[in-house]
Amino acid sequence: MTSHDNEGAGAFGTAAGIGLALGAAALGAFLTTRPRKDHHGDDAPGFTQRRNFGHYDVTGRSVTIRKPRAELFAFWRDFSNLPQVMENLESVRPSGTDGRSIWTIKAPGGRAVEVETQIAREVENEIIAWRSVEGSEIDTEGRVTFEDAPGDRGTRVGLIIAYHPPGGEVGRLVAKAFLREPAVQARHDLKRLKMLMETGEIATSARRRDQTRAAKQTQQENA
Amino acid sequence: MRALTWHGAHDVRVDTVDDPEIINPRDAIIKVTSTAICGSDLHLYDGVIPGLMAGDILGHEFMGEVVETGAKSTLKKGQRVIVPFTISCGGCFHCHIQQYSACENSNPAEKQDPSTALYGQPMAGLFGYSHLTGGYSGGQAEYVRVPFSDVGPLVVPDHLEDEKVLFLTDILPTGWMAAENADIQPDDTVAIWGAGPVGLFAAQSAILMGAAKVIVIDQYPHRLELARGLGAQIINYRETQVLDALLEMSGGIGVDCVIDAVGMEAHGFALDNILEGVKQKIGIGADRAHALRQALMAVRFGGKVSIPGVYGGLTDKFPTGAIMEKGLQIRTGQTHVQKYHKMLLEKIEAGEIDTTFLISHRLPLEEAPTGYKNFKNQQDSWTKVILKPGMESAA
Numbered sequence: 157m158t159s160h161d162n163e164g165a166g167a168f169g170t171a172a173g174i175g176l177a178l179g180a181a182a183l184g185a186f187l188t189t190r191p192r193k194d195h196h197g198d199d200a201p202g203f204t205q206r207r208n209f210g211h212y213d214v215t216g217r218s219v220t221i222r223k224p225r226a227e228l229f230a231f232w233r234d235f236s237n238l239p240q241v242m243e244n245l246e247s248v249r250p251s252g253t254d255g256r257s258i259w260t261i262k263a264p265g266g267r268a269v270e271v272e273t274q275i276a277r278e279v280e281n282e283i284i285a286w287r288s289v290e291g292s293e294i295d296t297e298g299r300v301t302f303e304d305a306p307g308d309r310g311t312r313v314g315l316i317i318a319y320h321p322p323g324g325e326v327g328r329l330v331a332k333a334f335l336r337e338p339a340v341q342a343r344h345d346l347k348r349l350k351m352l353m354e355t356g357e358i359a360t361s362a363r364r365r366d367q368t369r370a371a372k373q374t375q376q377e378n379a
Numbered sequence: 380m381r382a383l384t385w386h387g388a389h390d391v392r393v394d395t396v397d398d399p400e401i402i403n404p405r406d407a408i409i410k411v412t413s414t415a416i417c418g419s420d421l422h423l424y425d426g427v428i429p430g431l432m433a434g435d436i437l438g439h440e441f442m443g444e445v446v447e448t449g450a451k452s453t454l455k456k457g458q459r460v461i462v463p464f465t466i467s468c469g470g471c472f473h474c475h476i477q478q479y480s481a482c483e484n485s486n487p488a489e490k491q492d493p494s495t496a497l498y499g500q501p502m503a504g505l506f507g508y509s510h511l512t513g514g515y516s517g518g519q520a521e522y523v524r525v526p527f528s529d530v531g532p533l534v535v536p537d538h539l540e541d542e543k544v545l546f547l548t549d550i551l552p553t554g555w556m557a558a559e560n561a562d563i564q565p566d567d568t569v570a571i572w573g574a575g576p577v578g579l580f581a582a583q584s585a586i587l588m589g590a591a592k593v594i595v596i597d598q599y600p601h602r603l604e605l606a607r608g609l610g611a612q613i614i615n616y617r618e619t620q621v622l623d624a625l626l627e628m629s630g631g632i633g634v635d636c637v638i639d640a641v642g643m644e645a646h647g648f649a650l651d652n653i654l655e656g657v658k659q660k661i662g663i664g665a666d667r668a669h670a671l672r673q674a675l676m677a678v679r680f681g682g683k684v685s686i687p688g689v690y691g692g693l694t695d696k697f698p699t700g701a702i703m704e705k706g707l708q709i710r711t712g713q714t715h716v717q718k719y720h721k722m723l724l725e726k727i728e729a730g731e732i733d734t735t736f737l738i739s740h741r742l743p744l745e746e747a748p749t750g751y752k753n754f755k756n757q758q759d760s761w762t763k764v765i766l767k768p769g770m771e772s773a774a
Contacts, residue, residue, distance in 0.1 A: 220472065222470060222471060222472055222475065308475075309472055310472070340492070343488075343492075344488040344489055344491075345488075347488035347491060348488050350471075350483065350484065351468075351484045351488070354468060354470040354471050354483075354484055355405070355468040355469075355470050355471075355484050355527070356404065356405070356451065357403040357404055357405060358403075358487075358488075359403075359468075359484055359485055359486065359487045359488070359504065359513070359526065360402055360403065360487055360526075361487055361490070361504065361513040361514045361515040361516070362402060363396075363397060363398075363399040363400070363516045363524055364397055364398075364399065364400045364402070365400055365402050368402060369487070369489060
């Protein structure tokens with residue numbers, strides 16, 4: 157490891173140790189979609205660095221969608237829309253005050269894991285950041301950013317998710333269901349978002365309704 | 380329904396499978412009246428394209444009658460349509476700039492990873508091809524589920540019979556785009572490798588575009604005669620040194636435009652081709668690029684290279700020196716069918732293009748395996764096979 161890697165891991169580890177109260181601000185240094193000012197680096201987004209982030213797994217992905225920022229922001233801001241495109245998400249429902257939500261993540265054997273989040277930062281048509289509240293089963297943060305793509309190409313949507321894989325039974329279930337390959341999952345979920353927004357539907361090559369991926373998943377869960 | 384299914388190299392069968400259903404709002408179900416076997420189906424038949432699974436329904440050249448429509452389809456029951464082999468959403472960046480075969484939304488999300496690993500970005504969805512291109516059930520069947528039916532299918536007038544318009548689904552636009560990609564200017568000499576359907580339609584298109592001379596290269600006398608019938612000159616590579624001949628026929632300068640309508644399974648007995656044949660047999664994704672190498676030698680400095688022939692993997696001993704030092708322009712790709720099909724339909728209606736000369740055999744769908752076998756093994760006389768689901772078997 158280079159000294160940069162050590163510094164990065166250390167700094168993030170400290171932030172994690174203090175707790176997620178630091179929230180998006182601490183994460184920002186590592187997860188920014190903008191070029192890093194604190195680093196002798198290149199102009200690529202932080203999450204593409206060849207380095208790790210302490211105990212956190214971090215994944216990021218961008219997709220360009222030929223729709224206006226406001227439309228995409230509005231879709232995402234209503235978290236209950238997200239299960240349409242996020243395969244492992246069963247539901248997102250509001251939980252009382254200050255924009256808190258409970259995210260129900262599917263787990264094998266018909267089980268589910270819940271994460272309660274709060275909005276950490278929101279700028280209309282630009283960014284939504286969230287983090288799990290203290291005491292939540294999973295320690296996670298994420299943000300989605302919206303910026304104009306060049307010309308009439310629409311909007312660049314950037315998704316970054318960081319999580320601290322939990323231990324024990326919950327950890328095992330979550331790893332199986334959702335977090336083992338978060339980069340793959342994030343990529344596919346963003347593609348589905350793009351499909352839904354640009355075409356009004358999510359592509360499937362199935363020949364019959366009971367052969368789609370979603371239908372098979374439901375059959376598996378009920379089995 | 381009955382459908383032609385793939386079970387392994389040189390093993391295709393007509394099986395009974397589940398009928399397709401409407402799944403998404405923009406879907407339509409087409410009852411197939413005519414479908415063809417494409418030269419690129421032979422790559423699947425030979426097992427050199429990765430990502431096929433036993434039971435996959437092949438076929439990407441098909442047309443028929445609309446029998447069912449989703450809530451957001453713009454088609455109407457009873458309409459006759461030709462269906463492009465490329466599945467395109469009409470809403471993404473690539474569709475917006477008419478690069479339909481690069482559609483970003485037609486390959487299901489979870490199927491995009493293998494082609495991304497191969498090519499850097501994912502391929503679009505295609506009918507009846509590999510799971511790299513979505514694994515969509517193809518058109519060599521009685522019925523097909525057609526996604527984005529408001530974008531791809533083109534309604535054809537009743538007075539034009541199937542055989543006059545079927546090739547709008549793939550090979551006619553592919554030949555046209557191949558010629559367009561060669562950027563043909565009025566004084567240009569154009570050489571085309573392969574007198575198969577795409578090579579012949581490329582020759583026809585090049586002549587329509589005003590090429591001064593079109594030369595078609597193949598080994599099969601009957602196919603070469605078809606090329607000559609279109610107004611092209613011909614070279615039989617079994618009898619003639621191709622590079623010498625092309626240099627002479629272009630006045631010693633090299634040909635202006637070359638079109639490789641052969642692709643990854645080139646014939647020929649040159650050393651490169653034999654070695655690559657061995658690699659292909661043991662399944663390491665090697666393309667046999669003999670025709671393309673020859674084309675790159677034959678083209679003049681500053682010339683233009685068009686590659687409609689299908690390649691899928693990697694090739695060794697590729698003449699990068701010729702590409703750079705000669706200052707070549709290379710244009711390639713799966714066909715943006717939806718960009719061309721309306722214009723070409725008009726040319727067919729006006730009598731400027733006739734495609735029926737190509738058809739050598741018409742078979743019931745039930746005899747599709749025979750069609751595959753003969754299309755592969757008797758290439759001289761089996762130039763194009765049409766399958767008809769409703770046709771009575773002659774036997």
